[in-house]
Amino acid sequence: MQLALTEDQDLIAKTAADFVAENSPVSRVRELRDQADATGFSRALWKEMADLGWVGIPFDEAHGGAGLGMAELVLVMEALGRSLAPEPFLSTVLLAGQALARGGSEPQQKDWLPGLVAGEKILSLAYQEARSRYDLGSVETRAEATGDGFRLTGEKIQVLDAASADAILVSARGDAGVGLYLVQAGSAGLAIEPQTRLDGRSAAIVRLDGVAVGSDAVVGTPAGGGELLERVVDVATVGLCAEMLGGMHEAFDLTLAHLKERQQFDVPIGSFQALKHRAADVFIELELARSTVMAAARAVDEQSDDVAKLVSLAKARCSDAYVLATNEAVQMFGGVGMTDEYDIGFYMKRARAAEMTFGDAAFHRDRWARLAGY
Amino acid sequence: MxxxxxxxxxxxxxxxxxxxxxxxxxxxxxxxxxxxxxxxxxxxxxxxxxxxxxxxxxxxxxxxxxxxxxxxxxxxxxxxxxxxxxxxxxxxxxxxxxxxxxxxxxxxxxxxxxxxxxxxxxxRGEIRWCQGYSEPGAGSDLAGLQTRAEDDGDHYLINGTKVWTSYADQSDWIFALVRTDPDAKKQEGITFLLIDMDSPGVSVSPILLISGSSPFCETYFKDVRVPKANVVSDVNAGWTVAKALLGHERSMIADAFGGGAGGAKRSLADRARRYLGDAADAPVSDASLRERIAQAELDTRAFLLTVQRAKDAAKAGQQPGPESSIFKVYGTEINQRRAELMVSIAGPSALGWEGPGFEDDELQLTRDWLRTRGNTIEGGTSEVQRNIIAKRVLGLPD
Structure with missing residues (x-):
């Protein structure tokens, strides 16, 4: 494993940073929130990102993708995280897209992946329930066998980008175990009710009232969905960690600029040692977080034995570091940090939402210990 | 290849x-x-x-x-x-x-x-060296050092005291910072000098530490004559030489601690099972210790990955990134946290000083833990390191 960027990777990172700086300022987050539109992102910008090749990074060339891996995708995710860009990488590319790419049948991949890579199809994955907390295996939604297919009944919460999805992959428990089922938008018995979260990301309650799907809607096998979901969420977690890395770095950069500019007692407040040492501590955590994200991305690509441990390492560190960086940011901004007018609050809200997606730091420390055998 | x-x-x-x-x-x-x-x-x-x-x-x-x-x-x-x-x-x-x-x-x-x-x-291992930097009045403020080097023709006459000279009692030569120009700005009047410890006027006295060992000494210079040919680099340019060497010392300290932490003989979880009476391979039964162990292991792994990242970037011919500035401060702090955790795990068994009722490795643990308290002081305190990060890496104003 090499923890250094190649020239090609460096170019992707720079291109992504430039594009995001030019086309996706953080002010978009405020505009989208104030519009209160259920989609929550820009279809036009998503199409542009697809045309740039970003959406297709982790998909096979046979489906129109670039055939690259997480080592490359994390560079784009980091750039997007810097400006809190809400485009549906997590739901479409990293969750549903990876579930289809890693576990889907050939017809499913043919039907969905080329459109996804082209930026035309939005997909979502519904795995979370009211009582599941971070346990992917805690699934109360039922999948009843009906002879020629299945009938799905249950309720999923905080399903990302469900409102704009052309299809939703749903985890449900059947007689054989937990499976993933592909449900097309507009199916009879499917109801989507948008939720409003503190970070403004598009999320919804997905209700399934006896939704009928064919046997060809099973992604993988009716019993293998739990294992597939675990693998896919590990991959998606790496992508989320990269987004968090971008967010924490931007929040820290905004803080440093404020420390150099804001004058009190006739000097810049960044000259105070109490603040300098705390800034140094945030910096240390950011550097450590970066190393863990690079390692986890490469572990996924190399299919190494300790993928799950490295993913938990990255998520535990990124969760703690993003919360630290944004809590310190608001404190160091002082009163203006508490105002809606300043952008820094958006980062603190996103830090919490990202922390509690796919398990917080305590969850992942526990998972690390279990994987390590203690 | x-x-x-x-x-x-x-x-x-x-x-x-x-x-x-x-x-x-x-x-x-x-x-x-x-x-x-x-x-x-x-x-x-x-x-x-x-x-x-x-x-x-x-x-x-x-x-x-x-x-x-x-x-x-x-x-x-x-x-x-x-x-x-x-x-x-x-x-x-x-x-x-x-x-x-x-x-x-x-x-x-x-x-x-x-x-x-x-x-x-x-x-050939014929000559052992020690380092003479700190003084009783010059610790974190190293440039405030007062050991005088007076011009005496083709020699200098050295007077002063160095402290924390590691293993000076077993060394043959010392490389030291001395003040050659008392009127210059404090960093600019310092010279890097090589001194034979056998010279008349050099004496050494070991310092007993809280860990019970004496790796450090106080070293005294009274009218010690040192040839001017023993100046390294230029007269009054010692601060530049010292800074280059100190950077090396800090990365060496961090490397030693980070590496040591990663390669400990017995895992923290195995230690915990031993003292808690847990079966091998069973979960650690004390939830609080288990959480601290996991945190320590995460800290260590993240640190070692960051060291690897710096090395991989250097191998790829890239400029050193800001990450290397964290090695001394974080490597030493991890080492302390691990030692603290091992003491917590051992409980009352960590209280032995010598004699019966304690295993040899427990007695060693106690002293090792006490010794780690110095890690964040020697080679630049953690506070000085954070000042350096704030100034040189983050660009915060003085």
Whole structure:
């Protein structure tokens, strides 16, 4: 494993940073929130990102993708995280897209992946329930066998980008175990009710009232969905960690600029040692977080034995570091940090939402210990 | 690559033929290793044989030029040598400040005469060096040092006291910072000087630490005459030399601690199971200890990955990134946290000082833990390190 960027990777990172700086300022987050539109992102910008090749990074060339891996995708995710860009990488590319790419049948991949890579199809994955907390295996939604297919009944919460999805992959428990089922938008018995979260990301309650799907809607096998979901969420977690890395770095950069500019007692407040040492501590955590994200991305690509441990390492560190960086940011901004007018609050809200997606730091420390055998 | 493979097999054969059997499998830490010098007594005779054979081959300083007693190896070859030694569990033939600190400094800043005079003696383990930086009145504010060097023709006359001189009582020479210009701005009046500890007027007194050992000394200079030829680099340019060397010392300290933490003999979880009475492979039954163990392991792994990232970037020819500035402060703090955790795990068994009722490793743990409290003080305190990060990396104003 090499923890250094190649020239090609460096170019992707720079291109992504430039594009995001030019086309996706953080002010978009405020505009989208104030519009209160259920989609929550820009279809036009998503199409542009697809045309740039970003959406297709982790998909096979046979489906129109670039055939690259997480080592490359994390560079784009980091750039997007810097400006809190809400485009549906997590739901479409990293969750549903990876579930289809890693576990889907050939017809499913043919039907969905080329459109996804082209930026035309939005997909979502519904795995979370009211009582599941971070346990992917805690699934109360039922999948009843009906002879020629299945009938799905249950309720999923905080399903990302469900409102704009052309299809939703749903985890449900059947007689054989937990499976993933592909449900097309507009199916009879499917109801989507948008939720409003503190970070403004598009999320919804997905209700399934006896939704009928064919046997060809099973992604993988009716019993293998739990294992597939675990693998896919590990991959998606790496992508989320990269987004968090971008967010924490931007929040820290905004803080440093404020420390150099804001004058009190006739000097810049960044000259105070109490603040300098705390800034140094945030910096240390950011550097450590970066190393863990690079390692986890490469572990996924190399299919190494300790993928799950490295993913938990990255998520535990990124969760703690993003919360630290944004809590310190608001404190160091002082009163203006508490105002809606300043952008820094958006980062603190996103830090919490990202922390509690796919398990917080305590969850992942526990998972690390279990994987390590203690 | 083919050349490296050939080199690997040659080195392997040489090691098999030359390293005494009795030493194989005995990879002691640097602290217990062979430091050489006139006062050195090998704990086993094979250590001397191994030192003589390795230094004749240039393998005590593999990357130094051959003309100064080194092996003339490329970094890639030196890595192969170290891998082959590790594979055979062969201990380093020699360690110490000569090889790690003053040698590289002389290679960069020394005169030809100084290199000829000192480097080969270092590689052969004939002369042991110590470092004279801190003074009773100059700790974190190192540039405030007061040891005076008065011009006395072709000599300097040295008067003053150095403190925290590691192993000065066992060393033959000292490299020291002395004040040659008391009127200049404090960083600008300092000179880097090599002093023979046998010179009349040098005396040494060990300092007993809270851990019960005395690795450090106080070293006194009373009218000590030192030839001006022993100045390294220019007169009054000692601060530049010292900073270059200090950066090296900090990365060495961080490396030692980070590496040590990663390669501990027994895992933290195994230690916990031993004291909690848990079955092997069972979850650690104390939830609070288990959480602290996981946090310590995450901290350690994240740190080691960051060290690897810096090395990989350097190998790829990239400029050193800001990440290396965190090594000293974070490496030492992890080392302390792990030691604290081991004490918590051992509970009352960590309270032994000597005598019956405690296992040897428990007595050692107590003293090791006490010793770690110095890690965030020596080589630049954590507070000074954070000031450096804030100023040099984050660009925060003075």
């Amino acid at each position: 083919a050349d490296l493979d050939t080199f690997r097999s040659e080195v392997g054969s040489w090691l098999d033929a030359n390293c005494p059997e009795a030493l194989k499998g005995d990879r002691t830490s640097a602290i217990d290793g062979v430091w050489g010098g006139r006062k050195w007594e090998p704990t086993r005779p094979e250590q001397r044989t191994w030192l003589e054979r390795a230094s004749a081959q240039g393998y005590t300083a593999p990357t130094w030029p051959k003309e100064y007693g080194g092996g003339g190896l490329s970094p890639a070859e030196a890595k192969v040598l170290s891998q082959e030694m590790a594979a055979r569990r062969i201990p380093a033939p020699l360690t110490g400040f000569g090889l790690s600190m003053i040698g590289p400094t002389l290679l960069r800043f020394g005169t030809e005469e100084q290199k000829q005079e000192h480097l080969t003696k270092i590689t």
